[in-house]
Amino acid sequence: MASTDKLPTRAENFADWYVELIQRAKLADYSDVKGCMVIRPNGYAIWENMQRALDGMFKETGHVNAYFPLLIPEEYLNREKEHVEGFKPQLAVVGYAGGAPLEPGQRYVIRPTSETIINRSFAKWIQSYRDLPLLINQWANVMRWEMRTRLFLRTTEFLWQEGHTCHETEGEAQDETLKMLEVYRRFAEDYMAMPVLCGQKTESEKFPGAVRTYSIEAMMQDKKALQAGTSHMLGQNFAKMFETQFQGRDGKQHFAWQTSWGVSTRLIGALILTHSDDAGLVVPPKLAAQHAVIIVIGKTPEERAKVKERAAALAADLNQNGVRTIVDDDESKMPGFKYYEYDLRGMCLRIELGPKDLEKNQCVLARRDQRQADGKAVKQFLQLAETVAKAKEALDDMQKSLLEKAKAFRAANTFEVNSYDEMKAKADAGFLLAHWNGDAKVEARIKEETGLTTRNRPFDLKQEPGKCVVTGEPSPGRIVFSKAY
């Protein structure tokens, strides 16, 4: 709870800092179920804001929401060879129900993703090219039995959205795949203030069952990469296995061209690892549950009554102007205690209001992302009359400045490397842009020897031929290598 111990610093122990921060900021708890977490109201509020923004963007691009069953007949998974091989080790299977064991042919898996069961429906829904495109999204929980879990970043059960679409032509499906990747990029940058690299995954890193996988990749504060979202061009792989067909303009039957794409509650982990500091959580205003807290200060009951009244009026004014504000007039806690607490919880703005301020018609504003060398907030005095305008300005500026800061960090930790020795030396330095011959065996060897994996081949990284850092063989262009979550 409100422990007065300091958080471990990022420099001391990054992993501990992350876990402690989550628990102290009341974002999540461990549960009694191995690998599963409880998302607490403070954490869920961020997810709700993410959902709202993303859902709006999906609707704008023509998608509609639906819901499919949690349980998938085991046999469905087996139909697509790559798909089942990719997911088999992670499946939880229901083998007992209704008070009796289920026969092997009757067993269900808890969805690890829904391509298969959704295709069963798609096959029924689609008759003609006139039924296309079919643009569906689902908000759901999924389960993947992980060997090793980490709060938000990898848990056995997690929440996500999965888009599933059907198209008449390969080209349309490909366009959709890239369109949704771009939606994710916009969301990451505009809402999360998190810069990402958009690009294609290698063969070995692609989604099991997809033709091609694209991802958005972000750099965390420990310089490790985090895959923050994926968009898959599925081709006709699932359509063929589930007979998702339509009669085309030529009168003949064709298999649908499909895509799927998803982001999960992992984004909350990404948000924490991108912006938070040694004082606790930092959340971009667009995703923050609350924007501002007004701390009521006063010695005597008379003073406090006056300040409370003014604070309530100011809060009402702020709320009417889109600054989500709460008033804290709890008398049992010292103001200083509250400052630490709201810093920890990631409140964007803190407004201090006391008797001295009322005399001067002012208040004190502190921005969560602006700290002095001693770690305490930079404070500025504002006239009460200008507070709403200044608060809005501060939030806008904070949103922008978090993105700029993250961009600068990524730029400072991205390097071109031109030899395998250089790559090994810089293995923990961040994103490494290196030439690679495209051979999966070489990719596996690099992973084995250095811990570095290919993240993606960014669209905006100019592809110029070169020599593979390992074999010296021709390379079509540089690809991003990094340690990853």
Next chain:
RNA sequence: CGGGGCGUAGCGCAGUCUGGUAGCGCGCCUGCCUUGGGCGCAGGAGGUCGCAGGUUCGAAUCCUGUCGCCCCGACCA
């Protein structure tokens, strides 16, 4: 699955070696007091010591078994 750690009050821990009927800090409740970066004092509530057997007059402590969680590696969003 391999290696390590831990299960005692809501949280963090001591007590276990050397058995004697459970304690500390924080938090929580009540009252007084206090309020611009973690106030203070006084009183109080709260635990079948992970679970199951066993040894013993007596087990948090010894023995056997068992369950669970966390961390580090191999699998993955």
